[in-house]
Amino acid sequence: MKYKILFLFIFPGLMFVATAKGQDDLLSMIEKTEKPTIDYTTATFKATRIVIGQSIELPPKGNLVFLISHHFGAMNTGYENLFGLKEAHFRLGLEYGITDRLGLGVGLNTDKNTWDGFVKYKLLRQSKGARKMPVSIDLFGNSAIYTTQWADPTRTNYFSSRITYAVQVMIARKFGNSLSLQITPSYVHKNIVPTSDDHNDIFTLGAGGRMKVSQRVSINAEYHYLFKGQVVSTTVYNSFSVGVDIETGGHVFQLFLTNSKGEYEETFLTETTGKWSNGYIYLGFNISRMFTIVKPKLPKE
């Protein structure tokens, strides 16, 4: 009798153990054959800009981004100017991902009717798993041409004087899910500068980052240090911007405050004449919309 009871308990117990063991065997069988994969870090930043400067993000292959970068006027201009709201300085831009690593962009700026074009290349992608890479690195180069009338039409002007260049190296790392940081050394070349004391080659060192506060909202900040003695004929300051990223489906909306009026690298890196403490604060926003132009090929059934 005692044995029978014991049997009744043990038998279903053993059946359960057998089933669980069988499934564990199957799971370990799968795990044994699994190849380690390279797990690339995605979405280090939500947009192709941290605030006003470039982030390591590129439009994915076959995707076109339409980006409006808008700055109002400086807030210290008083009620007559509606604290800057009456002014509009903006850049209309298009960016396209030729591959996942190579992107091209063009833009039209209201600042001296400047056209700019850029190439951005992803040299390294942060990854874990089968290949471990601590950072992502992008190379960026642009050229900008202003197209307004010459400041002094009576002298001999050369077309090359209209052109400026910028080169950046972006080194970024995503720490966990919410924090991403980027270091951005930049080099700007201007074919013509106001005085012989001003340098044609200008170097800056930037840092920026974002902290997610929810799945779709993050706080971003960006700072570019302009090494002293390079721009002397005008008083220039370091560019500092702080903003909020709001993601809504296909749009990313970035709302920010900055002391830089310009929207492209040459201007905000080397021509920031406003100082935060003097009220030269510009309210601005970026709106980006992504369009899928070329759909990824699906494997045949």
Add this chain to the structure above:
Amino acid sequence: MRTCSIIFTLLFITTISAGAQKFITKTGHIRFYSDSPLEKIEANNRQVNCAFDLATGDFVFKVLMKSFEFEKALMQEHFNENYVESDKFPSATFIGKVTNFKDVNPSKDGIYDVNVEGRLTMHGVSKNISEKGTFEMKQGKLIGKAKFNIAVADYKITIPGNVGNNISKTIEVTVDLTLDKASM
């Protein structure tokens, strides 16, 4: 003494069954489909791992969330980043068994309607589910198919209000696998 021998016999049987025929694939196909008024979203994963034990009807699925491919790169980013949080929960598993496996005769070719039951773990949430599917033996291969719906809320996946019309609250899941006999 008699108990001992029963236990011994049962253990022996278990050991034998563990060494029996197993089928496996690494290239199974799972498709997600969300049909909503504004947008139809489809994702395909063709790197589904599945193993099936022909002796018991037990099976195991393991799916890497990052292997789901979407038509739009942005959808894929949002799926991984905002919805299933692939960095935190890299894979989904479904561990279960065919409950009416006694009706199946795997030694000859044929198609059977089967009931499957098991534990689906996704986004860190485990749920017991029970669905219907088909089981087919064909020229030494095992073909499994199923189509069912899952509610995203069951797995603590939240869809924000502003995209509520773009993403359906229930996702249609289609499973299509061909398993080969595992070389032991």
